[in-house]
């Protein structure tokens with residue numbers, strides 16, 4: 429992969445663009461009399477002071493994350509959720525109405541939505557019925573214009589890891605752009621993920637998020653790991669202050685609480701096992717797909733009806749019944765043990781004999 433150069437794939441006008449120079453990026457010192465950013469010097473209208481602009485490059489957060497993931501801070505982009513990184517990657521690399529992306533459904537919906545917003549076509553190569561990559565078909569689709577391949581592992585909504593060998597093969601073969609490996613659920617899995625391969629692959633981008641294992645979905649904090657040249661391009665086009673002060677502070681606080689995060693993961697994995705065992709005994713459940721994530725995909729006849737039955741009881745699961753390869757499936761996030769009991773109880777009390785069991 430030695431000839432691969434990011435400058436050959438980024439949209440030309442992004443390379444020549446003069447990025448916005450924010451006040452806080454022109455002067456980076458912490459101490460001084462700050463009269464450069466038109467901030468309010470007196471404080472905030474709230475109890476907590478937020479009158480100063482945040483660090484545009486989130487240096488403290490990156491330094492700590494770099495230690496934790498054993499990468500360089502220059503290999504990290506921090507965004508307002510990983511969805512921001514997905515959108516920025518498309519805008520940096522894909523020429524609207526010309527380039528396209530490749531996805532492997534059933535998978536996370538944001539890839540194709542973000543592509544559509546940016547007028548980028550999506551080529552779909554579905555997973556196999558056992559939710560693995562159709563490697564040959566994917567490889568033959570790695571043609572010029574295919575600027576990015578999205579691989580979600582563990583995959584949402586199926587929950588399984590995709591085979592490492594297949595992912596390596598795709599990264600090796602993709603000479604026309606990037607491979608994005610979305611590891612939103614990696615901390616719940618038995619895999620170490622692809623971060624340790626970053627130095628080998630200049631075309632690899634890994635997405636991780638603070639929304640799942642770290643329990644910070646409401647903060648909006650996501651990370652992309654890639655070669656410094658790719659990170660540099662994302663930094664050129666991102667909104668200058670894309671991650672707010674509070675989020676940076678709380679993100680940093682979370683990173684000092686890894687033991688708490690790990691304990692939550694253990695609890696969720698125990699509950700995943702318990703929920704799986706209990707559902708397996710349910711007479712109507714046809715299949716519980718093996719999960720390496722914090723949710724399980726469950727195949728159950730009349731999934732659509734069961735979804736509405738649960739809704740009436742204010743138990744909200746994700747209805748995937750109409751999704752290709754997920755017919756009659758519900759995606760169930762692992763809740764607290766009490767929440768999971770509520771779900772199990774409701775499922776045990778469905779009267780399937782009733783003509784319309786939704787009302788039962």
Ligand SMILES: *Cc1c(COP(=O)(O)O)cnc(C)c1O
Nearest residue numbers: 509510511536584612637639650
């Ligand atoms: C939840 C999830 C994300 C996280 O997105 P954020 O914007 O960081 O909250 C990313 N990818 C997948 C596959 C997800 O399921």
